[in-house]
Amino acid sequence: MNVETRRLGLYGLLLGAGIFAPLVFPAYTSQVAVLWIMILFALTWDVMGGQMGYNSLGNILFFGAGMYISAVVQIGLYYDVGEYTSAFGAVKVDWTMSQYLTGIAVGLVAAAVISALLAVIFGWIVFGLRGPYFAIGTLGVAIAAGELVSAWEWVGAGGGISMPVYPGEPDDRSLIFYFLSLASAVATFVFLRWLYTTRFKLAINAIRDDEEKAEAMGIHTLRYKTVAWAVAAFFLGISGAIFGNMIGFIEPLEVAFPTVTFGIFMVVMSLLGGKGTIWGPVIGATLFHVIKEVTWTHLLGWQWVALGLLIIVNVVYFQQGLLGWAQDKWPELFGIVVEDRDRAADGSGGDDAGAARRAAE
C-alpha cells in the first residue's frame, strides 16, 4: 500500500506541476502546451509501434485529419465553408463566445470520432502489410493525404484556413488551449494505463511477438490491430484539433500533415524514452522537446543537423531507450513494482505466448 500511495503522490505531484506551470511560468505556456501534445504523440505512437510491433510512419495522418475536421466543423456550424475558404480568410467573421466554444466542443468530438473511423477504414487497407512495408505504406498514406487536401479547394487547398479567432482576452485563450492540451495528454495516459491492464494489452503483445501464432491461438488479430489504431487515432484527432486552434492558421503540408517532422518525431520520442512502456514515451517526449527547444535557440542553422545526429545515435547505438537502458542496468528496480507492465515489454517469448493463450481463452 505504501507503494501505491507513493505512486498516487507522484501522479498528484506531476499533475499539480502541469496545472500550475502556466500560472508560475506564464511566458512558457505555449511551449509547455506543445510539450503535452508531444507526450500525447509519443504515447499514441507506442500503442502500435511499441506494444503491437507495427511501426507506423503515418500516424500524423490522424493529427491532420483531426485538425481539418475540427476546422470544418467550427466554421461550418455558422458559416459556409466553401465561401469562407475561397476568400482565403479575407472575410472577417466575428464569433461570439458561445459560438466559439460550441464550435470547439463539437469540433473536438467530431475530430476524435471521425479520426477513429478513418483509422478503421485505412486499417482495412494497410493492415495486411508487414514489417517495413507497413511503415512505408503508412508513410505513403499520410503523404498522399496531405497532397490530396492541398488539392481540395473546398477546404482552401494549399492556401489553408484561418481558424476562428478567439473573441476574448489573449491570455485566457492561451490558458484554454494549455489546459485542453494538458487534459488530452492526461486523458491519453490514464486511458492507456487502464487499457494496458486489460487482456487487450496481452493480445497486442502477442501480435507483436508472433502474429501467426497469435492468430492460431484464436486471437482475431485484425480486430485488435484495428482497435489499437483507432485508439491512437482518437487521441491524435483530438490533439490535431487543439493544435490547429492553438496555431490559428492551418495549411495542409506544413501544419496539418508534417510527415517528416512531427510524423517522425513521434517515433523518435518513443524510441528515445524506451518503447513498449508507458513512461518511456513520456520521458522521451519531454527530453526530446527540451533538447529541441534548446538547440533551436543556441544552434541556429545547425539545429536540424543536431537533430538528425540525435536520431542516428538514438536508433543505432541506444535503441532500447532510456527506460530500456535503466531496466537493463537495474533490473531489480523494475522487477518489483512494474512486473506486470515492463516484463511483458521486454518481450520474453515464453511469457507472452502464455499471456496470449490466456487472452485467447
Next chain:
Amino acid sequence: MLDNLSLLTIAPIFNVQLLLDGLFIGAIFALAAYGLALVWGVMNVKNLAQGDFVIMGGYIAFTLAEWGLHPIIGLPVAFVVMFAFGWIVYVLVIRRVIDRDLFTSLLATFGIAIVVQQVLNQIYGPEVKTAESGFEIRSILGNQVTVADIKLISFLLAGGLAAAIVVFMKRSRMGQAIRATAQDPRAAKIMGIDTDRVYAFTYSLNAAICGAAGVLITMIWVIQPFYGITHSIRSFVIVTAAGFGNLPGVIMAGLGLGVAEQYSGFVLGAEFQQATVVGLLVAVLVWRQIQQSRIRQVVQ
C-alpha cells in the same frame, strides 16, 4: 480534366512529347531505384537517404559548373566521391543496423537523410540550383515536339551505366560475391566471402549510382537541399512495384513512373503529380498484399 484528355486525342502529337519527357526522366529514376534494389536485396537495408544521395550528386555537378567545368564531368567525379561517402556512412552507421530489425534501418537512414540535407543547406543555401549543359535543343515532328540533347544524352548515359553495372555484377569477383551474399549470406561467409566488405561495397556502389543519377537530374531539372524525399519515394515506388531481384522490372517500373507523372500532370493538373507518385506507392503495396493473401489462402 476531360478537356485535357480530349486534347490528347485531338492533337495526339502531344502524347509524343509527354512520352519522351517521361521516358527520359524515368530512366534516371530507374537508375536511382536500381541502387536501392541493390542494397535492399543484398543487405536488406531500406535506404531512406536514397534521394538525398541523388541530390548530393547534383550538388557535385553544380560545384564543378561553378568552377567553370562542364557539369557532365560531374558524372565520374560524383561516382567516385559518392562511393567514398557511401563507404564512410556504411562504417559509421549502416554496419550497425544490418542485423537489426528493418525498422531500425529505415529510421537510421532517415536520420542520415536529415543530416545530409541540412548540411547541404548550410553549404549551398536553400536556393534552387541548376547546372546548364548548354547543349542543343532539337525540334522534331514539325516543331511540335522538342528534345533537349541533354535529356537524350543522359538517357543514354543512364542506360550505359546500368549495363556496365550488370556486366560488373555478372563478371567481376566482387559482383559475384555480392550476388552470392544476396542469395545466402551465411553460406557466402562459409565459402570465405568477406560479407562485411561486400556490404560496404554494395552500399557505396548504391551511393555512387545515386550520385551519378543526381548529376543527370541537375542538368534536366532543378535541385534544392530538401528535394531528396520525393526522389526517395520514387525509388521506393519503383522497387516495391518491381521487386528487388529484377533489373528489367526496375527499368520498366522506372520508365513507367516517369510517364505516369507526366500524364497525371497533364490530365489532372500539376497539383496531382506528387499525389500520383504516393498514390501509386500505396496502390502497389495493397496490390502486393492482395497477391500475398491469395497465396496464403492457397497454402491453407
Next chain:
Amino acid sequence: MAATRRTLVAATALSAAMALGAGSALAKVEGDTIILGSAISLTGKYATNGVHAQNGYELAVKKINETGGVKVGGKSYKLKVVYYDDESTPARGAQLAERLIKQDGVQFMLGPYSSGLTKAIAPVTEKYKIPMVEAEGASRSLFTQGYKYLFAVLSTSEQYLASAIDLAAEIAQKEGRKPQDIKIAMAFENDPFSLDVRAGVMDDASKYGMQIVIDDKLPRDLSDMSATLTKVKALKPDLLIVSGHSKGAATAVRQVNELKIDVPMMAITHCEAAKVTDKFGPGANDILCSTQWAETLSYEDEMFGTAADYDKLFKESFEGYTTVPYQSAQASAAVMVWKDAFERANSFDIEKVRDAIAATEMDTFYGPIKFSEAGNNIAKPMVLRQIQDGSYNVVAPSKWASHPVNYPRQASD
C-alpha cells in the same frame, strides 16, 4: 523503485525548467540598444527569400547604426534584431512569435517571410498588442481582419500581376482584338501567397472577360512543370503566368526554353530572387517580371540615397548578388519605418510608437510609405519589368515605364 522513478522524472522536469529558463535576458531596450524581433525562414521552402529579407534587415540596421542610430529623448540608440528560424512553417512561426514576445520580452517586431507565415504570426502580435512592421506578407486577406498592430510596407498581392493583365488588354486593343479573346494560362504554386496572387489575377481577368484555359497548381517540391507547359504548347494562350517563389521562376524559365514554348507574353514573379538572368542568359529575355521595387526607379531618401545607391551598397555588402531582390529592399524599408516611428514618437511606449507608425508618411529609396487604416502601404505602386537583353527595364505601368515593351516575346533558340 517509485523513488527512483520519481527522481528520474523530477530530474527531467528540472532540467527542462532550467533549459527553458536560460535565454530570457533580453528586453525591448537594453542599455543603448533597441531590440527588434523577427521569426524568419532560414531553412525550409522559403529560405531563399527568407535570407534575402534577413540581409535587407541587417543592411538597414548596419546603416542606421553607422549613421548615428535612432535618436529618442536626445539619446542615440543602436538597433539590433533577434532572429529565430521558423523553418518556413506557420506552426513554428506562431510559436516563435509568442516566444519572442513572452520570453525574450521583445516589443517591436519585424515580419517573417511570406504571407503564410505572416498570417500565422499576425494574430499573435495582435493579441499581445505588439506592433509589427512587415515587409514580406502581401496577402490582401491580412488587411481585412481589422488588425491594429500590423503594418506592411509592400503592395498587396492582388496588385502583383494586375499590370500584366492590363498590358495584355492594352496590346490586344492595339492589335484590333477584343480583350475577351485573350487566353490566359496560369500555373501558381499551391501556397497561401501564390494562391492569393492567383485570386487577384482571376478578378482582373474576369473584369476584362478574358478566358483562363489552364489553371494548374504547382506542388511544393517543384522541380518539373513540363506537363503543364506541354498543355501550354497545345492550347497556345496569349499570356502565360507563373508564380511559385524562386523555384517556380527558375523551373519555368528553364523549361519554357527547353520545350520551346512560344507564347507572345509571359509574366512571372520572383525573377530577381531566382537570378534567372544569370542562370539562363538569353533564355530569360522578354519575360515580364512583377516587382515591388526596381533600382531604376526615381525614389530617394536621406539615409540610403537613391534606389540605385541602395542597389550599389547592397551588392557591396553581400556577395553573390548581381540583381538586388526587392525582398531585401522592402525589408530594409521596414527597418527604416521603425527608426522614423521611434524618433517621431520620441518614446518607447508601445502605444505611442504604434500611433507614430500609423501616422508614417515618408519617402524612402524603396518608394513612398503611407499606411491605410488597415495597415497596408497605399502610396507605392507595383511595377512590371521586362528582361531586355539581360537587364531589367520597367515597362508598365506607363507612369513609371522607362522602356517600351517587347511584344511578342521571341522564343530563344
